[in-house]
Amino acid sequence: MNEAQARQLFPVVDTNNDGQISPAELVRLYERNGEPISDEEKDAIFGKADTDNDGLISLEEFITFLV
Ligand SMILES: [Ca+2]
Numbered sequence: 001m002n003e004a005q006a007r008q009l010f011p012v013v014d015t016n017n018d019g020q021i022s023p024a025e026l027v028r029l030y031e032r033n034g035e036p037i038s039d040e041e042k043d044a045i046f047g048k049a050d051t052d053n054d055g056l057i058s059l060e061e062f063i064t065f066l067v
């Protein structure tokens, strides 16, 4: 995935449009795709993507994680 694709994907995941991806939004994304994830998998993704450990994934963190 390149940066432009990640920027397009972000608002799809950020369903409440607050500019951050919450754990609940991440879980919903996988459920929508028909591949539910466990709490452990969710925590693993946040552990990697949430580099400032504020409990949310910003656009910058999202791009860094995916690209
Ligand atoms: Ca959000």
Ligand SMILES: [Ca+2]
Pocket: 050, 051, 052, 053, 054, 055, 056, 057, 058, 061
């Ligand atoms: Ca963060």
